[in-house]
Amino acid sequence: MKKRIFKELLSWSIYIIGAFISVLVINTFIVQPTQVQGRSMEGTLKNNDRIIINKLSTINKSYDYGDIVVIDSRVDKKRTVLDELGFNLRNNLIAFLITKSQDDYYWIKRIVGKEGDIIEFTENTVMLNGEILEEPYLDKPARYNIDEQIIVPKGHIFVLGDNRNVSEDSRHIGTVPIENVIGSYWLKVNRN
Template identity: 50%
Template structure:
């Protein structure tokens, strides 16, 4: 995906409380420093949609599009240009280029969270920087772009 792409989002993941699966591309409310409320669900739907964007292209962007790499209880490591989940290197044909990021830190994804990363690993602000994402901040699942 690229800047200014528009995407169709399945919000049932958020509405019904489904947990996304490994490899799913999800839309995240990046304001993880605060709880997400029902009011956010209502106002964000009205403020951040294709119609409102057509009239106001200067809307603050509060959403990320990232891929689910880890779920609750997973142990993640980053070494040798690969992501290891529970000791097994992930096969990631979708990433743009080999990952340059390495870390001695071992991340255990807490209950009620997911760990997300961008496919452009060398230029992505994601869970490596902000930590695991609360499930209530997973707004929906990517369906397609237009």
């Protein structure tokens, strides 16, 4: 009798551990639910929107203009697999619903420049390689106080929030190494 109970408990434990490891692998390397914190992407994403991040996009690291990505804003920090696991454990939707907090150095932004691009700003316009960047996703005019030309280095991207007047982005932290991209925005899953 005791042996049968022990086998049953062991069997259930193996299933539970296997399920936990499967979820961890899926969230770390394939897709991950999370919640938007802040107003920097308003116009496209609102504070508290629940979204799914596509982690597979980090495999080929091929991003395009206008892609919305989640970045690690600590641009001088070399990221490791442990960073990825930590991000997954602390910043998924389930953890947020329990703790009501997320790490504040993971930002969701839009790619406006890739390696080799020249970014310049007029009073309320972004210039990409000498031409006005068309940005139909912006719902209010932005004010820029930057009087410099930025050349995006090899292996980097330049990101901005859609709500430019409140967003902290590459204007503040500089260009972002491709390795600091956690994943790309895939889907909004709000129940509204």
